Amino acid sequence: MCARFTLYHSLAEVLERFDDPDVLFNVEPCYNIAPANTAAVILVDGNGRHLAGFRWGLTPVWAADESAGQKLINARAETLAEKPAFKNALRSRRCIIPADGFYEWVADGKERQPLYIRLSDASVFGIAGLWETWRRPDGRALHSFTIITIPANELIAAYHTRMPAMLRREDEAAWLDPVLTDPHAAMSLLKPFPSLEMVAFKVDKKVNRVGADDPSYIAPLLEEPTLGL
Numbered sequence: 001m002c003a004r005f006t007l008y009h010s011l012a013e014v015l016e017r018f019d020d021p022d023v024l025f026n027v028e029p030c031y032n033i034a035p036a037n038t039a040a041v042i043l044v045d046g047n048g049r050h051l052a053g054f055r056w057g058l059t060p061v062w063a064a065d066e067s068a069g070q071k072l073i074n075a076r077a078e079t080l081a082e083k084p085a086f087k088n089a090l091r092s093r094r095c096i097i098p099a100d101g102f103y104e105w106v107a108d109g110k111e112r113q114p115l116y117i118r119l120s121d122a123s124v125f126g127i128a129g130l131w132e133t134w135r136r137p138d139g140r141a142l143h144s145f146t147i148i149t150i151p152a153n154e155l156i157a158a159y160h161t162r163m164p165a166m167l168r169r170e171d172e173a174a175w176l177d178p179v180l181t182d183p184h185a186a187m188s189l190l191k192p193f194p195s196l197e198m199v200a201f202k203v204d205k206k207v208n209r210v211g212a213d214d215p216s217y218i219a220p221l222l223e224e225p226t227l228g229l
Contacts, residue, residue, distance in 0.1 A: 001074055002127075002147045002164040004207070005102035006031050006116075006218060007040060009124050014098050015051065017124045018042050018172075025053030027098075031217045034210045035073040041131060041145050042096040044176040054095075058146035059134040060085040066134060066142055075130060075146045077165060077190045081183040086146070089130035091181045095145055096126040096172060099164075101218060103207060104200075106159045114207050116218050117156065117163075117200040126172050128165040128190055148190060155195035166193040 007014070008029040015021065027040050038053045057069030062084075072085055080090045101118035119125055131145040148165040156163045167175055171189045180186055207217040 001160070001162055002102055002149060003035065003073065005033050005097075005099045005127075005147075005164075007033065007099055007124075008215070008218075009098075009100055014040065014124060018051070018096070018098060018126070019049065021049040021051040022047075023051050025051055027051070030213055031215055032207055032210075032213045035070065039145075040098050041129065042098060042126070042176065043094075043131060044178055046178075049176070051098075052143065054131055054143040054145045056147075057144055058085065058089075058130060058132050059142055059144045060132060061134055063134060066136070066144075069144050072146050074149050076162075077148050077150045077187060080130075080148070080187060086130055087183070089132055090183045090186055092178065093131045094175055094186065095129045095131045096167065096176060097129045097145065097147060098124055099127055100124050102127075102164060103203075104156065104160050105208075111205065112208060114203050114205060115159065115200050116203045116207075116220075117198060118218075120197055120199050125193075126167045126169075128167050128175055150190050150192060153192040153195045153198075155198055155200055163192070165190045168193070 011027045033039050035057050037056055039056050041052055041054045058072040059066045059069035075086050080086045101116055104115050105112040128148045129145045134142045149162045150165045152163045175189050201220040
């Protein structure tokens with residue numbers, strides 16, 4: 001599961017990393033992006049590549065109301081082609097969620113200890129996602145997305161069975177390509193990211209509060225060793 005992530009790199013850095021998409025959303029640094037927040041997504045349509053701002057938590061077109069998205073913040077890769085909420089989006093509404101890290105939690109007595117996971121060089125990466133447009137009763141559009149999860153790699157398996165589907169850079173163009181409509185070909189791009197290119201470490205429990213945001217949230221606890229490399 002992925003329930004919180006970060007994107008603190010500047011807009012210019014994000015644009016450079018994802019081949020200069022058209023900007024439809026002003027990215028602001030955030031160290032604690034949570035479900036129901038608006039976050040940056042990269043997508044491709046007939047007019048090219050865009051960086052847009054969509055709500056985290058996919059609301060299917062057939063949903064009775066937009067609250068349905070609260071239950072669809074993640075989508076298991078193994079069942080994408082079967083689930084009514086995801087199977088059509090897998091064919092034609094794939095996106096990439098820019099991130100520079102994400103959080104996971106382990107038990108610490110009666111509390112939860114957060115860990116921060118990122119690339120070893122702390123650079124921006126792309127997470128595979130799906131997006132959808134739902135129409136409110138007044139006709140206004142709600143654009144939303146879900147983060148795809150896959151079985152955990154060796155690093156993350158130490159504390160959770162799943163992880164976000166971090167795309168290899170060489171697979172990103174294919175994932176976004178609207179010509180690729182074969183669901184099995186699309187799913188073949190979802191592979192565990194190499195553990196040796198990642199690190200994970202404990203961070204302050206202040207990040208547990210939804211809505212709180214501060215650069216200190218991604219600082220390692222000094223008494224804790226870094227996991228991974």
